[in-house]
Amino acid sequence: MKPNRTNLSVPGIMEKMHAKAIESKADVIMFDLEDSVPSDQKELARKTIIKTLSNLFGCTRTIAVRINSLDTPYAYKDIIEVVTAAGKIIDAIVLPKVNHEGDIHCISRLLDGIEMDLNLDHTIRIEACIETAKGLERVSQIAKACSRIKSLAFGIADYSASIGAKLTSMSGHGEKEPATYPGHRWHFPVSRMVMAAKANNLLAIDAPFGDFKNLPGLKESAAMAAALGCDGKWVIHPDQIKVVNQAFTPSAEDIGRAKKIIDIFNIQNNPPKSAIAVDGKMIDQATLRLARQLWDQAVYLKLV
Numbered sequence: 001m002k003p004n005r006t007n008l009s010v011p012g013i014m015e016k017m018h019a020k021a022i023e024s025k026a027d028v029i030m031f032d033l034e035d036s037v038p039s040d041q042k043e044l045a046r047k048t049i050i051k052t053l054s055n056l057f058g059c060t061r062t063i064a065v066r067i068n069s070l071d072t073p074y075a076y077k078d079i080i081e082v083v084t085a086a087g088k089i090i091d092a093i094v095l096p097k098v099n100h101e102g103d104i105h106c107i108s109r110l111l112d113g114i115e116m117d118l119n120l121d122h123t124i125r126i127e128a129c130i131e132t133a134k135g136l137e138r139v140s141q142i143a144k145a146c147s148r149i150k151s152l153a154f155g156i157a158d159y160s161a162s163i164g165a166k167l168t169s170m171s172g173h174g175e176k177e178p179a180t181y182p183g184h185r186w187h188f189p190v191s192r193m194v195m196a197a198k199a200n201n202l203l204a205i206d207a208p209f210g211d212f213k214n215l216p217g218l219k220e221s222a223a224m225a226a227a228l229g230c231d232g233k234w235v236i237h238p239d240q241i242k243v244v245n246q247a248f249t250p251s252a253e254d255i256g257r258a259k260k261i262i263d264i265f266n267i268q269n270n271p272p273k274s275a276i277a278v279d280g281k282m283i284d285q286a287t288l289r290l291a292r293q294l295w296d297q298a299v300y301l302k303l304v
Contacts, residue, residue: 005244063090064094191228219247
């Protein structure tokens, strides 16, 4: 699966931002129809996104569209209008506030029909946003709902609202956390989501960091997400891309360590053994899997 280190959210209504987003270094460009678009401009936002995507045929960027949640009167039109017009360029649909696996089934069936109608040569994937208490409670069932799902993403602001957590910053997206809670306030929900994702061979994507001018805070937030097993993070401003990409890109030291583990295991594991000792440290099959995952990512990113 392509890297999803950075998922740049771009307001669907802001056409002037679209070209800059496409030219950015973000791994995924996500055109947004939900929170960044006022209710009276949903139709215009759809038309604006369709116009932009219609000019991107042949583009190799990973393109996603975040539709409105299924408890609104907008979602079905988002799917039908945008995917029908631009399905050939869309890689994934981002579905907000997934509370039940039935939400995934609903969207997947709609996509089935559109793909057949357009005779698409690729399958449009789904990113399921886990941003409510109900969604987290059923995250395992959601993760295995259908083969279209490629990733789970944590929605920090809506999740906070769903559990009645205190609003500690202007954006509600992760700032001032150290002063709020003695530890990582969202350790459990993020870890729970990561576990469900990885148990089903999906990517896990962390929530955005709202204070886009606070790059040290962003770096800390991204490092924590990577340590918990996330594969990437949403970003809301182009200035955040470099920091987040770095957090989820293997360092030269990491790559060297992975290569050493793979090489040593290949050389010393003959006849085959479940584990070997190197410099007083154990290297087993789990260690080898971690090393190979990191090496494969480095190869894809052309770091080796």
